[in-house]
Each structure stands twice: as structure tokens, then as C-alpha cells.
Amino acid sequence: MSAFLDSNFIQQLLLSTVRMATPILFVALAELYSERAGLVNIGLDGLMTFGAFMGFLVGYHTNNPWLGMLTGAAAGVAMNMIYAFFTVSMCAEQIVYGMAINILAPALATFFNRISFSDTSISIEGVRMSPVAIPGLSKIPFIGEILFDHPPMVYAVYALLIFTAVFFNKTKPGLNYKAVGEFPRAAETLGIRVIRTKYIASVICGALAGVGGAYLTICSTNTFSEGIVAGRGFIALSAVIFGRWSSGGVMLACLLFGFCDALQIRLQIVSPSTPYQLLQMIPYVATLLALLFFGIRRSGPKANGQPYFREER
Amino acid sequence: MRKTEKIVALLIPVLSILIAFIIGGIIIACLGKSPIAAYQKLFDGAFGTSTKFAQTLEIACPLIFTGLCAAFAYKCGVFNLGGEGQFIIGAVTSIAACLLLGLKGPGGVFVSLVLGMLAGAVWGAIPGIMKVTRGLNEMITSIMLNYVATLFMGYVYTNLLREGSTPQTPAIDESLKLADLPGTKTHWGFLLAVLLAVFLTYVIYRTSFGFQIRAVGMNPTAARFNGFRVKKLILLSFIISGAIAGLGGSIELQGKQFRLMNGFGQGFGFDGVAIALIAQLNPIGAALVAFLFGVLRKGSSSMQTSMKIPSSVASIIQALIIIFAVGGSALIRQPGFQKMLNRHHDRSTEGKGAQA
Numbered sequence: 001m002s003a004f005l006d007s008n009f010i011q012q013l014l015l016s017t018v019r020m021a022t023p024i025l026f027v028a029l030a031e032l033y034s035e036r037a038g039l040v041n042i043g044l045d046g047l048m049t050f051g052a053f054m055g056f057l058v059g060y061h062t063n064n065p066w067l068g069m070l071t072g073a074a075a076g077v078a079m080n081m082i083y084a085f086f087t088v089s090m091c092a093e094q095i096v097y098g099m100a101i102n103i104l105a106p107a108l109a110t111f112f113n114r115i116s117f118s119d120t121s122i123s124i125e126g127v128r129m130s131p132v133a134i135p136g137l138s139k140i141p142f143i144g145e146i147l148f149d150h151p152p153m154v155y156a157v158y159a160l161l162i163f164t165a166v167f168f169n170k171t172k173p174g175l176n177y178k179a180v181g182e183f184p185r186a187a188e189t190l191g192i193r194v195i196r197t198k199y200i201a202s203v204i205c206g207a208l209a210g211v212g213g214a215y216l217t218i219c220s221t222n223t224f225s226e227g228i229v230a231g232r233g234f235i236a237l238s239a240v241i242f243g244r245w246s247s248g249g250v251m252l253a254c255l256l257f258g259f260c261d262a263l264q265i266r267l268q269i270v271s272p273s274t275p276y277q278l279l280q281m282i283p284y285v286a287t288l289l290a291l292l293f294f295g296i297r298r299s300g301p302k303a304n305g306q307p308y309f310r311e312e313r
Numbered sequence: 314m315r316k317t318e319k320i321v322a323l324l325i326p327v328l329s330i331l332i333a334f335i336i337g338g339i340i341i342a343c344l345g346k347s348p349i350a351a352y353q354k355l356f357d358g359a360f361g362t363s364t365k366f367a368q369t370l371e372i373a374c375p376l377i378f379t380g381l382c383a384a385f386a387y388k389c390g391v392f393n394l395g396g397e398g399q400f401i402i403g404a405v406t407s408i409a410a411c412l413l414l415g416l417k418g419p420g421g422v423f424v425s426l427v428l429g430m431l432a433g434a435v436w437g438a439i440p441g442i443m444k445v446t447r448g449l450n451e452m453i454t455s456i457m458l459n460y461v462a463t464l465f466m467g468y469v470y471t472n473l474l475r476e477g478s479t480p481q482t483p484a485i486d487e488s489l490k491l492a493d494l495p496g497t498k499t500h501w502g503f504l505l506a507v508l509l510a511v512f513l514t515y516v517i518y519r520t521s522f523g524f525q526i527r528a529v530g531m532n533p534t535a536a537r538f539n540g541f542r543v544k545k546l547i548l549l550s551f552i553i554s555g556a557i558a559g560l561g562g563s564i565e566l567q568g569k570q571f572r573l574m575n576g577f578g579q580g581f582g583f584d585g586v587a588i589a590l591i592a593q594l595n596p597i598g599a600a601l602v603a604f605l606f607g608v609l610r611k612g613s614s615s616m617q618t619s620m621k622i623p624s625s626v627a628s629i630i631q632a633l634i635i636i637f638a639v640g641g642s643a644l645i646r647q648p649g650f651q652k653m654l655n656r657h658h659d660r661s662t663e664g665k666g667a668q669a
Contacts, residue, residue, distance in 0.1 A: 042452060082636065086639070086643060090640060090643045091643055091646070091647065092640055092642070092643030093643070095392055095452070099392075099394075099586055100587075100590075100636050100639055103586075103631070103635055104629075104632035104633070104635075104636055106628075107625060107632045108629060108632075110628065111623055111625040114625055115344065231456055231459075231460050234453050234457070235457075237450075237453055238450070238457075241450065275468050275471070275472050277465065278464070278468060280464050281460070281461050281465070284458075284460040284461050284464075285457075285461060291447075291449050291450075291453065292443060
């Protein structure tokens with residue numbers, strides 16, 4: 001038991017909490033931008049998978065992690081445009097279409113994986129983004145290594161988080177954006193371009209979800225395997241509900257889920273005799289429990305999930 | 314529903330399948346192979362001999378169950394994405410019963426199937442209870458339970474019921490395996506799946522219970538004002554949906570796989586959802602679409618071995634079918650398209666003096 005109380009164990013645990021929370025945080029922000037414009041997107045798992053593969057592929061060929069990230073974002077956007085076209089322009093049911101993306105995107109990723117690498121049974125190593133220690137801060141004992149010695153994407157997500165909080169609460173475009181998710185008809189009469197906002201939301205959502213996926217194959221590991229996303233899109237979706245659609249809440253929720261993920265990995269290392277499947281259940285069970293105790297009935301954007309028929313008066 | 318609308322509703326899946334196959338053909342051509350030869354191989358692989366056809370039916374069988382599972386829940390307006398978990402828990406319960414209770418013979422088959430079905434129902438009830446008591450999003454909860462179920466199954470075949478050095482359970486007793494239908498090489502679970510589809514069609518469209526389920530699915534508020542017990546119906550639909558998937562898992566175990574190992578049931582849940590959506594939640598339609606998916610799954614593996622085309626082309630075709638089918642259903646609900654339909658309808662009924 002002493003292994004659990006070791007300060008090294010705790011440091012490693014917190015360090016991997018930050019690492020594991022990052023992809024979920026990217027994707028949860030993706031969903032936040034989408035839902036704030038009234039678009040519930042449950043296709044996050046699919047967007048992530050596609051971003052993860054395309055990012056990995058380009059990173060592998062160019063040996064440039066940044067190009068990989070960019071491709072991941074572009075792949076997410078491309079895939080999410082299908083969702084946007086059908087849900088925004090054709091007013092298809094968002095839930096159903098998100099599900100369609102969850103089926104299409106992994107199928108494409110698997111297909112491209114099989115034609116790009118003839119033998120997918122061995123794991124091919126691509127490029128990996130190396131950590132950048134922040135001078136000075138990373139030298140602080142204990143917390144320096146936990147907080148300030150990460151791949152740049154980790155810092156980026158927190159910068160984005162602060163930007164998001166300011167954007168939605170303090171800026172006029174941000175409030176206009178939110179109006180689209182709350183009451184699109186009123187927003188339209190005030191001159192806010194609802195359809196355009198919804199498309200912008202879908203671009204942001206696709207890009208962030210793609211980056212979240214690419215993080216898994218470029219920062220967390222440097223390999224791609226089918227099923228690498230492992231439900232993280234749905235965990236991010238619940239992080240948005242659990243964080244009650246606010247940036248701070250979403251961050252706390254993602255850190256909690258990141259902690260659970262880190263905990264199961266660390267426990268596997270210190271306690272190899274415990275069946276690993278039981279430990280791997282931790283993040284999923286924690287998500288269920290978190291929702292059970294803190295998830296609340298509808299308090300999201302009011303027009304969330306509803307199609308907007310522009311011509312219907 | 315008016316006649317034109319009915320025709321359009323039927324046309325959508327058919328056209329979607331056609332377009333998806335055409336795009337699939339283009340993808341195959343891009344790989345430098347002949348699409349016609351590839352599709353020939355695909356259909357030959359699925360229908361070529363009676364053995365191949367029997368295998369196709371057996372592959373379609375679990376998909377019918379998960380398709381019906383998704384369709385039934387969504388008829389009641391809830392999105393059960395947990396078909397895979399319920400399917401797996403059904404199979405896990407069945408194998409535990411088969412191996413630990415010392416079941417034998419037809420009675421044993423019956424007990425094991427019923428236990429699997431009940432386990433699926435319980436697993437399906439969890440997101441249902443969370444939905445009606447706490448208002449939790451059933452999609453997230455049911456997905457999380459899928460992962461828990463899959464991991465639990467892994468624990469069972471690598472630890473609890475492991476046989477020897479390979480991570481898998483021992484096979485079930487010979488007397489517990491489902492027999493083939495007379496004159497075929499397909500186990501009778503397939504017939505059960507088809508009968509279930511017919512039975513569910515009857516329940517949904519011809520009984521008062523089915524009417525209540527549909528009413529809740531269409532408009533829960535209106536259903537509540539009409540005195541229907543909405544929460545009870547939602548919970549029931551989850552339980553029934555879970556029971557269908559659980560039974561499917563038991564049948565897959567006892568009819569086809571005979572043991573649990575890595576990959577059991579993988580992808581059946583989401584395929585079931587796709588099937589239900591393409592079939593527009595019609596149970597018999599779901600059985601037909603599941604059959605098509607079975608053809609794609611079976612045929613694509615022979616396509617892969619003989620022509621070196623990745624079998625994942627079939628998954629892309631499946632995914633495209635759903636993209637187009639759901640998009641098509643949205644298209645006909647568009648106000649503009651509705652007006653066009655109405656105009657057509659008015660013209661065609663003008664002479665008869667009927668009211669539109």
C-alpha cells in the first residue's frame with residue numbers, strides 16, 4: 001500500500017491527470033461551441049477518430065507534429081461539415097446525424113488506415129510532439145513538473161479555455177453567438193445571422209474535436225489503433241452537461257475525468273495483479289456517477305437540439 | 314400517411330442503398346480494382362453456395378436483434394445506444410449459466426436464453442432508471458455502460474472463466490448449441506429473430522401498448538396530458554429493448570460463437586442503431602436492412618481475400634447508406650419539399666374532389 005502514498009506516485013498521478021484531461025478538454029470545448037449555437041453534436045467520437053487518424057498519417061509522413069495537428073483539425077472540420085449541412089441546412093435530427101457521423105468517420109479512418117499501412121497488426125510509430133518546459137516555472141518543486149512541462153497543446157487548451165470564458169461572457173459577438181443557441185428567432189430579428197453562426201460553430205467544433213483526436217496520436221502516444229478514442233467523445237459530452245455549459249465547469253469536469261483516467265493507468269502500473277479490465281472501468285463508472293449525482297435536467301441552451309427552419313414564420 | 318408520402322418513405326432507403334453502392338464502387342475503382350468484379354465477389358461470397366448463404370443469415374441474426382433493440386427504444390423516443398452492452402451482458406450471463414450451472418439439453422438452452430434475456434433487460438433498465446428518475450441523457454449513460462460491459466466480458470474471459478493459456482472461455486456443452494433449422498445450415502435463432510421482428514411489428518402497430526409507446530415517442534407532453542404514464546412507458550421500452558439485445562447476445566453465443574473471446578459483439582450496437590434508422594424504425598424493415606448488412610459483412614470478407622480490397626469498404630457503404638437515408642428523411646420534411654408533395658397530391662386528387 002505504501003506505493004499509493006508515495007509522493008512520486010502522487011506527482012505522476014497529477015501529471016498524467018493534466019495529460020489525460022487535455023484531449024477531453026479540447027473536445028468538450030468543441031461541444032460547448034456547438035451547443036452554444038444550438039447544435040447538439042454526439043458525433044464527437046467519430047470526429048475525434050477521424051482527426052486522430054489523419055493527424056497521425058500526416059505526422060508520420062512529414063515528421064512534423066504541427067502539420068499533424070493542423071491536419072487533424074482540418075479532418076474534423078471536413079467531417080463536421082457533413083453534419084452541419086444536414087442538420088443546419090436540411091434540418092435533419094441532430095442526434096441521429098451525430099450518430100451517423102459516429103458510424104461514418106471511424107469507417108473511413110479504418111479504411112484509410114488499411115490502405116495506408118498494409119500491415120495494421122504491428123503498431124507503426126509516427127511523430128510525437130515533445131514537451132516544452134516553461135523556463136523558470138517548470139523548476140518549481142513538485143508542481144513545476146506537473147503543470148509546466150507539457151507539449152504546447154496542453155498550454156494551448158488552457159489559453160483557449162480562458163478565451164472561451166471571456167468570449168461568451170464579456171464580448172458582444174459572444175453574447176450574439178449565445179443568443180443563437182437560446183432563441184434563434186429573436187436573434188434573427190436582431191440581425192444576427194443564425195445560419196452563419198451555426199456553420200461557424202460547426203467549423204470550430206470540428207476543428208477542436210479533430211485536434212482532440214490528433215492529440216491522442218501525436219501527444220499522448222505516437223501510434224494509431226482502431227478504437228483509440230474509446231468513448232472519450234461521449235465523456236466530453238457528459239463533461240459539458242456536468243460542467244453546466246460554463247468554461248470553468250467544463251474544465252473541472254474534464255480534470256475529474258482526466259484524473260480517473262490517470263488513476264486507472266497508474267493503478268495498473270503499481271498493482272499489476274489487479275485485473276486491468278476492472279481498473280479500466282474507472283473512467284466510465286466515474287462518468288456515470290458524476291452524472292448521477294451532479295447531472296441535472298435541462299439547463300443547457302434553450303434551443304439546443306431544435307432545428308431552425310428559417311422560412312417558417 | 315398519404316400514398317405519395319408512403320412511396321417516398323420507401324424510396325429513400327432504396328435510393329440510399331443504391332447511391333451508397335455506387336460511391337463504394339467509385340472507391341473500389343480508385344484502388345485500381347474493377348468495381349463490377351468486386352461486387353460480383355461480394356455477392357458470390359454472400360450467396361454463392363448454400364453454406365455461404367447460411368453463414369450470411371447467421372451473421373445477420375445478431376444484427377436483427379440489435380437493430381430491433383434500437384428501433385423499439387427509439388419508437389418510444391429514447392435513444393438506446395447501449396445495445397452492444399446489453400448484447401454482451403446477455404452473452405456473459407448465458408455462458409456463466411451454461412458453464413457453472415451444469416445446464417444440459419433443450420431445457421438448458423431455454424434456461425440459458427431466458428437468463429441472457431433477463432440480464433439484458435436489467436442492463437437496459439439502468440439507463441432507463443437514470444433517465445426517468447434523474448433526467449440523465451440516456452445516450453451517454455448507455456454508451457458508458459457499453460464500455461463497462463465490454464471490460465467486464467474481458468475480465469470474464471481472461472480471468473473468471475478462462476480456459477488454458479489463450480484468453481477465452483471454454484466452449485459450451487454440445488447439447489446447448491442451437492440446432493440447425495430443418496434442411497438448412499442456419500441455426501434456429503435466425504428464425505426466432507425474424508419471428509420477433511414480426512411480433513414487434515404487431516405489438517407496435519396493432520396493440521394499445523404499442524400505441525402508447527408510439528404516442529410517447531411522438532410527443533411525450535401530449536401523451537402525459539392524455540393520461541399515459543410516460544415514465545413507466547419509457548422505462549419499459551428500455552427494459553424491452555435491453556431484453557431484445559440480451560437475447561440476441563445469448564443466441565449469438567449459443568448459435569454461432571459457442572465461447573467468449575476478444576471482439577465478441579464488437580460493433581453490433583452501433584450497427585443496430587444504423588439499421589434501425591435506415592429502416593425508419595420499422596421492425597420488419599430492420600430485419601431486411603440487417604440482412605443487407607449481413608450480406609455486406611459476409612461478402613466483404615471474401616472480397617478482401619480474393620481481391621485484396623479492405624473489407625472496411627463495406628463499413629463505408631453501410632455508413633453512407635445511413636448518411637443518405639437520414640438526410641433523405643430530413644429532406645422530405647423540409648417545408649419546401651412538403652409544399653411540392655402537397656401540390657402533386659392536390660393535382661392527383663383534383664378530379665375526385667377529395668380534400669387534401
